[in-house]
Structure formats: structure tokens, C-alpha cells
Amino acid sequence: MSVMIDTGNYIAAKAAVMARPAVVPAYPITPQTTLVEGIANYVKTGEFKGEYICVESEHSAMAACIGASATGVRTFTGTSSHGLLLMHEMLHWAALARLPIVMCNINRVVGPGWNIWTDENDSISQRDTGWIQFYCSSNQEIFDTVIQSFKLAEHEKVQLPVMISYNAFILSHTSMPVYVPDQKDVDNFIPKRIPKWKLDVDNPITFGNIILPAAYEKVRKDMQDSQEYAKKLIPEISKEWKKQFGRHHGDLLELYKCEDAGYILLSMGAIGAESKVSIDNLRKEGIKIGLARVRCFRPFPREEVLKLGKQADLIVIDRNISVGMEGAVFTEVKAALYNNSDAKAYGFIAGLGGKDVTFGDIEKMCKKVVNGKAKQLEWFGFEGV
Amino acid sequence: MAIKNLPREECYLPGSAACPGCPATMALRITFKALGKNTMMIVPACCTAVIESLHPHTSFDIPTMNIAFEAAAAGASGVEAGLRMQGKTDTTVVAWAGDGGTYDIGIQALSGALERGTNFIYICYNNEIYSNTGIQRSGATPYGAWTTTTVGGKTEFRKEMGEIIQAHHIPYAAQTCIAYPEDMYKKLVKAKGIKGPKYIEIMAPCPPGWRFSMEKTVEMGTMAVETGAWALYEVENDKVTFNGKSKLILEKKIERKPIEDWIKHQGRFRHLFKPKKDVKRIKTIEDHIDLIWERYRKRHL
Amino acid sequence: MKKYDVVTTISYPKKGAMGKTGTWRVFRPILDKVKCVKCLRCWIYCPEATVIRNKDDTVDIDYEYCKGCGICANVCKVKAITMEREGKKK
Numbered sequence: 070m071s072v073m074i075d076t077g078n079y080i081a082a083k084a085a086v087m088a089r090p091a092v093v094p095a096y097p098i099t100p101q102t103t104l105v106e107g108i109a110n111y112v113k114t115g116e117f118k119g120e121y122i123c124v125e126s127e128h129s130a131m132a133a134c135i136g137a138s139a140t141g142v143r144t145f146t147g148t149s150s151h152g153l154l155l156m157h158e159m160l161h162w163a164a165l166a167r168l169p170i171v172m173c174n175i176n177r178v179v180g181p182g183w184n185i186w187t188d189e190n191d192s193i194s195q196r197d198t199g200w201i202q203f204y205c206s207s208n209q210e211i212f213d214t215v216i217q218s219f220k221l222a223e224h225e226k227v228q229l230p231v232m233i234s235y236n237a238f239i240l241s242h243t244s245m246p247v248y249v250p251d252q253k254d255v256d257n258f259i260p261k262r263i264p265k266w267k268l269d270v271d272n273p274i275t276f277g278n279i280i281l282p283a284a285y286e287k288v289r290k291d292m293q294d295s296q297e298y299a300k301k302l303i304p305e306i307s308k309e310w311k312k313q314f315g316r317h318h319g320d321l322l323e324l325y326k327c328e329d330a331g332y333i334l335l336s337m338g339a340i341g342a343e344s345k346v347s348i349d350n351l352r353k354e355g356i357k358i359g360l361a362r363v364r365c366f367r368p369f370p371r372e373e374v375l376k377l378g379k380q381a382d383l384i385v386i387d388r389n390i391s392v393g394m395e396g397a398v399f400t401e402v403k404a405a406l407y408n409n410s411d412a413k414a415y416g417f418i419a420g421l422g423g424k425d426v427t428f429g430d431i432e433k434m435c436k437k438v439v440n441g442k443a444k445q446l447e448w449f450g451f452e453g454v
Numbered sequence: 455m456a457i458k459n460l461p462r463e464e465c466y467l468p469g470s471a472a473c474p475g476c477p478a479t480m481a482l483r484i485t486f487k488a489l490g491k492n493t494m495m496i497v498p499a500c501c502t503a504v505i506e507s508l509h510p511h512t513s514f515d516i517p518t519m520n521i522a523f524e525a526a527a528a529g530a531s532g533v534e535a536g537l538r539m540q541g542k543t544d545t546t547v548v549a550w551a552g553d554g555g556t557y558d559i560g561i562q563a564l565s566g567a568l569e570r571g572t573n574f575i576y577i578c579y580n581n582e583i584y585s586n587t588g589i590q591r592s593g594a595t596p597y598g599a600w601t602t603t604t605v606g607g608k609t610e611f612r613k614e615m616g617e618i619i620q621a622h623h624i625p626y627a628a629q630t631c632i633a634y635p636e637d638m639y640k641k642l643v644k645a646k647g648i649k650g651p652k653y654i655e656i657m658a659p660c661p662p663g664w665r666f667s668m669e670k671t672v673e674m675g676t677m678a679v680e681t682g683a684w685a686l687y688e689v690e691n692d693k694v695t696f697n698g699k700s701k702l703i704l705e706k707k708i709e710r711k712p713i714e715d716w717i718k719h720q721g722r723f724r725h726l727f728k729p730k731k732d733v734k735r736i737k738t739i740e741d742h743i744d745l746i747w748e749r750y751r752k753r754h755l
Numbered sequence: 756m757k758k759y760d761v762v763t764t765i766s767y768p769k770k771g772a773m774g775k776t777g778t779w780r781v782f783r784p785i786l787d788k789v790k791c792v793k794c795l796r797c798w799i800y801c802p803e804a805t806v807i808r809n810k811d812d813t814v815d816i817d818y819e820y821c822k823g824c825g826i827c828a829n830v831c832k833v834k835a836i837t838m839e840r841e842g843k844k845k
Contacts, residue, residue: 120539122570129528132528137539158522269517273516275518275768279508457799464804468817470772474803672829
């Protein structure tokens with residue numbers, strides 16, 4: 070093991086290369102660029118022995134990932150914002166094809182107005198593609214989650230692609246010390262991929278031809294079953310990681326001071342990390358509050374959220390908006406509670422367009438709920454919060 | 455190369471979903487014969503995606519991967535890299551797309567794959583329309599032709615895909631036609647033996663799309679070449695060689711036949727003949743073909 | 756043929772994947788073996804691979820799957836193949 074002090078993108082590049090993918094097709098987009106530049110540098114140093122394909126668009130990046138993955142090899146890519154949106158069609162394709170591609174997405178605002186700061190609307194709008202979705206809150210978590218994601222994606226009962234999202238600049242371009250395990254330990258943790266199907270001249274199948282409704286529905290049902298299975302597997306992988314490397318970032322949720330809490334805050338990504346400071350401060354003021362950082366958005370931790378709803382009222386901060394409704398996590402949280410809990414849930418929209426959300430801001434939002442002044446849905450920074 | 459020397463092996467299995475008289479299956483049979491079983495095919499949305507037939511069965515006896523409409527060449531880059539990383543460098547990777555997936559929606563991915571030197575054969579079977587979706591105009595549809603989206607006849611000339619491909623300066627590119635199976639076979643075999651990106655375009659007259667009766671597919675192909683509406687040529691490292699009748703037309707050893715001989719058999723041009731002959735538009739087509747051949751002569755003679 | 760244990764759209768090669776396409780036929784190709792000169796044009800141009808090429812380069816027609824397009828008759832230079840309406844009494 071060694072310690073590497075570097076930005077989220079270079080850490081992701083390091084993790085990706087240590088997972089030994091055979092093929093990495095990628096297209097540059099701010100703020101993902103240093104991730105692919107990192108991998109390109111590892112090509113030059115010889116540390117990366119796979120094929121780095123400089124494609125001409127993100128759509129082609131994902132198409133090439135699909136093609137390569139269909140030959141049975143491990144593949145990785147990275148993108149952000151508009152790049153992710155351009156991939157959208159192929160994201161569905163990858164998931165329906167049951168190809169365990171792993172991808173980092175740097176959460177960046179969607180234009181117009183060109184804006185390279187962070188919010189989650191890019192990845193939230195890929196919610197229904199069938200991809201497993203993680204949100205990270207530190208560079209260490211980025212490293213660990215990339216490696217863990219290959220194990221998860223390639224598990225014989227999962228066989229779904231995984232997207233690891235982290236905040237533009239707050240993580241992608243901020244250096245932090247990260248423990249990097251030895252290559253042999255990574256190799257042991259994620260042995261060579263065993264494909265469940267592949268393009269093979271000795272077994273000439275056709276993939277993806279015309280399919281009738283009943284057979285297609287089975288494919289969808291199996292994806293759902295696999296996401297449900299992933300819910301059980303994610304904690305197991307986290308546990309195994311902790312046993313081997315001593316670190317634990319939570320399972321589907323990362324729980325912080327929830328045991329006796331009457332209020333529990335739910336948030337994702339960097340706001341999740343910032344929230345820990347707020348929780349400590351609020352507790353100093355005598356408010357029994359805890360944090361449940363949503364680490365995995367798909368599959369959504371429905372059962373765990375319901376459990377929290379049985380003990381506490383829930384406060385959700387979304388750095389995204391499903392326009393015409395509310396924040397995406399807020400919707401999921403309420404759905405998890407429905408019919409089974411009397412808990413109240415409050416939603417805040419905060420930090421869109423990359424607007425800063427500080428621990429003080431988070432405290433203000435929580436206090437408004439605790440003081441009984443919050444409406445069910447609020448925009449932080451508007452209406453005098 | 456005589457017909458009897460073409461391999462007996464078939465990787466296209468009878469009883470598919472193709473229309474009777476389909477030029478795509480004709481071309482697929484020759485392609486499979488030329489490339490053999492150690493081949494993988496990436497197919498975007500096009501008639502061939504239907505011709506493969508219904509899940510859980512397929513009419514193709516070589517590994518085939520369907521991919522989104524605009525993604526054939528990019529998918530092929532991935533497949534090629536995946537195979538190469540496993541040491542499987544003897545497998546021929548083919549992207550097999552229609553003219554819609556090549557001239558229009560797939561041109562970016564195609565250009566990208568050619569530029570980055572993917573070792574594959576991109577094959578465009580060109581029926582000059584979006585036929586799978588029910589006969590809409592594509593960038594390959596010729597001037598004057600009726601489609602469901604050019605109801606009075608197309609008002610623009612088709613794109614010169616051959617020139618676009620040549621601008622990439624790839625090791626091998628060729629144009630062939632389903633009416634000339636030996637020519638097609640020879641070009642495919644040659645492409646197979648060359649490393650790097652290869653492009654082959656196959657003229658594929660479509661009976662329901664062009665509105666001619668299904669026994670005339672070969673005839674329509676022959677006439678496309680004899681009227682000069684389509685040219686048989688190959689490009690090896692920027693050296694262009696015309697083949698067969700096209701060579702004779704280029705060298706003016708034979709006259710190309712009047713375009714009327716070809717279009718009068720196709721319902722898609724019927725409005726140029728009935729209720730009364732549209733002399734002006736027919737001449738426009740004729741003049742445009744002359745212009746293209748003059749350009750060919752200037753560059754390649 | 757190995758079957759893959761995964762629920763996605765994977766299909767396996769089969770002759771007659773769309774059933775007995777011979778039932779699509781309206782006209783039936785009739786081959787006169789005496790006239791046939793074994794040029795194999797019908798074999799190479801058949802879009803359905805239903806002109807069977809025998810070892811001695813004579814041909815037969817696979818009526819189970821022949822869709823009756825008539826290309827074989829049209830490309831035959833010696834008129835050894837004629838198209839006859841299906842169901843016509845001989």
C-alpha cells in the first residue's frame with residue numbers, strides 16, 4: 070500500500086488502470102479531462118497495458134465500450150454532463166445487453182448557459198437506464214468505489230454497468246491523500262472477468278435482434294431482479310473491502326450518528342461529506358440529528374430508508390431537480406416511506422448550477438425543519454431560508 | 455474468378471425475414487463466402503436487423519451484434535480492440551450498415567473509425583433510401599426519386615460518399631454492386647487481406663423501395679452500372695482503379711446507356727414519365743451523371 | 756452450440772428462423788435439368804440461398820424456403836427455369 074495525494078480525476082484514473090481494463094474508449098469533456106489524460110499518461114508509462122481508444126464522441130465512447138465488452142473483456146470510461154447526455158441511448162444499450170462496463174461521471178451542470186460547476190442533473194436524468202449509480206464524497210471513496218464496482222458489475226447475478234458519480238471540481242480537481250493498495254491485492258479482489266455471454270466465432274450467436282413483447286419483458290424483469298440482488302451484494306462487497314483494506318464508506322447508505330436521531334438528513338456526493346460537519350454542530354446545540362448519505366442511488370436503498378423513517382423525520386437535500394416535481398432523492402425517499410411509515414419528509418433544492426452549499430447552509434435547512442417552519446418542499450436561498 | 459470458384463459454404467441460413475428478391479441477402483451471402491466463418495459483424499438499425507429474424511433464432515451463422523443506428527463503426531472499434539487485447543487478431547471485424555446508417559446518422563462514427571485506423575471492413579449496402587422504416591429519403595437518394603418524404607421527387611443530388619471516404623486516405627476502399635458477385639467477392643477478399651480501415655459500398659437495388667418487381671433486382675444493379683448511375687472502382691492507397699464496365703465507360707471505350715433505360719423500370723421515377731414525360735428533370739439527372747464522370751476522368755484517367 | 760445463461764436478447768442460428776418461407780411463394784420456379792448448363796448464376800444470385808448447388812454443380816431448388824422471387828429464372832441465360840403460379844394443375 071502507498072499514499073497518493075492527488076485530485077479525484079487522477080485518483081479515478083489510477084483506480085481504473087489498477088482494475089486492468091482491456092479497453093478504455095474515451096472522449097474529453099470538462100471537468101473529466103484530467104481523468105482521461107491520466108489514463109493516457111499511464112499508456113505512455115506502460116502502467117496501462119490495455120487499449121485506449123480516442124473516439125470522436127461520447128456516443129461512440131459508449132458504443133466502443135459495448136463492442137469491446139461484448140467480446141468478453143473488462144472496459145472502463147469516464148465522462149460528464151453533456152457527454153453523459155450524448156451517451157444516453159447507449160447507456161440503455163449497455164444495460165439491456167447486460168455488459169458490466171464501469172464508468173466515472175463527473176457531476177456537472179447541464180447547459181445552456183455553459184456552466185462547468187457541479188450539480189447532479191446529468192446523472193439523475195440517466196436514472197432509468199438500468200445502470201447502478203454510486204455517488205462519492207471523497208477521493209478515497211472514488212478509488213475504492215471504482216475497484217468495488219468492477220466486482221459488483223461483473224458478479225454473475227448482477228451483470229449490469231455501474232456509474233460512479235462525483236462532483237465537478239469539488240472532488241474532480243481537489244487533491245486529497247488517498248491510500249492506494251498494492252496491485253496484487255487489487256488483482257485478488259477483482260480477478261479476471263468471466264463473461265456471461267460474448268461474441269465468439271466458435272459460438273455464432275446474434276445479439277439484439279428483433280424480440281417479441283413477452284421475451285422483452287423478461288429482459289426488463291431480470292434487470293430489476295439483478296438490481297435487487299445488487300442491494301444485497303453491495304454491503305457484502307463493502308464488508309469484504311473493509312476486511313481487506315480497512316476502509317468502509319457505508320453500504321447503500323453511509324450512516325453517521327443516526328442511532329438516537331429524531332431527524333435524519335439525506336444527501337448525496339460532496340454535500341454528504343459537508344453534512345457531517347453540520348451534524349456535529351447541530352448536535353452541539355442539542356439537536357438529535359443524524360446523516361444518511363445516499364451512496365447508491367440505483368438500486369435505491371428503499372428498505373434502509375424506511376427503517377430510518379420508523380425512527381425519525383427525514384430531511385432531504387437534492388442538488389438536482391426533476392423539473393415539474395421535486396428533487397430526485399426526495400421523491401425516492403417518500404416512495405420508500407409510503408404506506409409503511411408516519412415519518413414526515415422535507416425536501417430542499419440546493420446548490421444547482423454549482424452554487425456553494427456550506428455546512429452553515431445545511432445547518433440552516435435542518436433548523437428550519439426542527440423549528441417547524443419548513444414547508445414540504447423548499448428552495449434553499451429563496452423564500453428566506 | 456468464375457462463379458463456380460466461389461465457395462459453397464453458406465453462413466446465411468434460408469428462411470429469414472428478408473423480402474423476396476432482397477439485394478441485402480444477396481450481398482450478405484457473397485460477403486460471408488468471401489470472409490469466411492472467422493468473422494464478426496456489427497449491425498446498426500437497418501433492414502439487416504430485421505433480416506436476422508426473430509429472437510431466439512437468427513438466420514446468420516456468424517457472430518452478429520446489433521447496435522444503435524449511428525454507432526456501427528464505433529461499436530466495431532470496440533469489438534476490434536477487445537479481440538486484439540485477447541490476441542484474436544485473425545478475426546475479420548465487419549460493420550454492416552445501410553446508406554442511412556452510413557451517409558447520414560452514422561457518418562460521424564464512421565469518419566472517426568477511419569481516422570483512428572480501426573482494423574475493420576465497413577460495408578455499406580446502399581439501396582438509396584431508408585427502406586426498413588418504409589422508404590424515406592436518405593443522403594444517398596438520387597435526384598428526382600420519389601420517397602415517402604420526397605413525395606414530388608427529391609430536389610437534391612445524392613452525397614458523393616466515395617469522395618468523402620477517399621478524403622480519409624484509408625488503405626482500401628471500393629464500390630461494387632450485387633449484380634457483379636465476382637467483383638464483390640474479389641474486393642471483399644482483397645479488403646480482408648489488408649490491415650487498417652477498409653470501406654466497401656455495395657449498390658443494392660431494393661424492389662419494394664424502388665418500386666420494381668422482385669425478379670428484377672440483378673437487372674436493376676446491372677443497369678445502374680451500365681448507365682453510369684453507379685461506378686465500380688477500388689482505391690488502394692489513394693490509387694483509383696475502375697473495374698468492369700465502369701472502366702470502359704471511364705475510358706470512353708463504351709458509351710454509358712441513357713439514364714432512362716434504368717429509371718423507367720422504377721416506380722420511384724414514374725412521375726418523370728407519367729402523365730407526361732418530364733424532359734427537364736430527366737435531363738438534369740443525365741447532366742449530373744455526365745458531370746460526375748467528367749470529374750472521374752479528370753482525376754483518374 | 757453453447758447456450759448462454761443470461762437474460763438478454765441472444766439468438767441462435769437456425770434454418771427457417773422465420774418458419775417455412777416457401778409458403779410466401781406465389782410463383783414457383785420450375786427447373787429443366789436438361790436445359791441447365793451448370794453456369795450457377797441462379798445459385799449465386801438467389802437472395803435466399805435456396806438454390807442448392809450439388810457436388811456436380813447441378814442445382815436443385817429448396818421449395819421449403821424459396822420465396823418465389825423469380826430472380827433465378829430472370830438471370831438464367833438458357834431459360835432453364837420458368838415461374839409457374841402455385842397451385843396450378845399440371
